[in-house]
Amino acid sequence: TQLLEQSPQFLSIQEGENLTVYCNSSSVFSSLQWYRQEPGEGPVLLVTVVTGGEVKKLKRLTFQFGDARKDSSLHITAAQPGDTGLYLCAGVADKIIFGKGTRLHILP
Amino acid sequence: DTGVSQDPRHKITKRGQNVTFRCDPISEHNRLYWYRQTLGQGPEFLTYFQNEAQLEKSRLLSDRFSAERPKGSFSTLEIQRTEQGDSAMYLCASSLSERTDTQYFGPGTRLTVL
Numbered sequence: 001t002q003l004l005e006q007s008p009q010f011l012s013i014q015e016g017e018n019l020t021v022y023c024n025s026s027s028v029f030s031s032l033q034w035y036r037q038e039p040g041e042g043p044v045l046l047v048t049v050v051t052g053g054e055v056k057k058l059k060r061l062t063f064q065f066g067d068a069r070k071d072s073s074l075h076i077t078a079a080q081p082g083d084t085g086l087y088l089c090a091g092v093a094d095k096i097i098f099g100k101g102t103r104l105h106i107l108p
Numbered sequence: 109d110t111g112v113s114q115d116p117r118h119k120i121t122k123r124g125q126n127v128t129f130r131c132d133p134i135s136e137h138n139r140l141y142w143y144r145q146t147l148g149q150g151p152e153f154l155t156y157f158q159n160e161a162q163l164e165k166s167r168l169l170s171d172r173f174s175a176e177r178p179k180g181s182f183s184t185l186e187i188q189r190t191e192q193g194d195s196a197m198y199l200c201a202s203s204l205s206e207r208t209d210t211q212y213f214g215p216g217t218r219l220t221v222l
Contacts, residue, residue: 004150030209031209033209040117040215040216040218041215041216042112042199042201042213042214042215042216043151043199043213044213045210045211045212048209048210088150088151090150092209095153095156095164096153096209096211097153098150098151098152099150100148100149100150101149101150
């Protein structure tokens, strides 16, 4: 069984602070994805990382794929209240397998 | 095209009743997926269609659940004899068959079984 563990489960920080959330897998996926989900909505794909060691940036968000392609991190610089949401990592194999997510709350 | 749509957005039903949800995918997408998301969890795969063919079903999909995509466009998910444990958000997603890693999700149908 392929499992994705995300940490922390919950994170509440002040606006302007930096943060990192993590995704660790028990096995190798062909790629890892990060999604953001807001209450009452479906997940929205932020990024797909494919190559071990790959780093992708999306404005203030930096995504990194581990060298062994079993872990990933999401770093947010100068967090803003609009970053509040559930951040899900997902492994892509023959289907997409989601972690439980990190619920992020940015306090103004 | 405005993306994947789902109807209804919310459904409250009594235990034992049947419910049916609809998903309209992005028009050119030939793959359609159903997921279930319970509180504190990520989405869990239920089933998917390639055009009108249902190609895979998770063991989460008990015999009370049935999904159809009769014309390869919209899909329905029916739950018979609902149980309180069926309460969840039911998400639909669609993709092109050659880009199954890029799925677009609908807003979901939140089911509450009383």
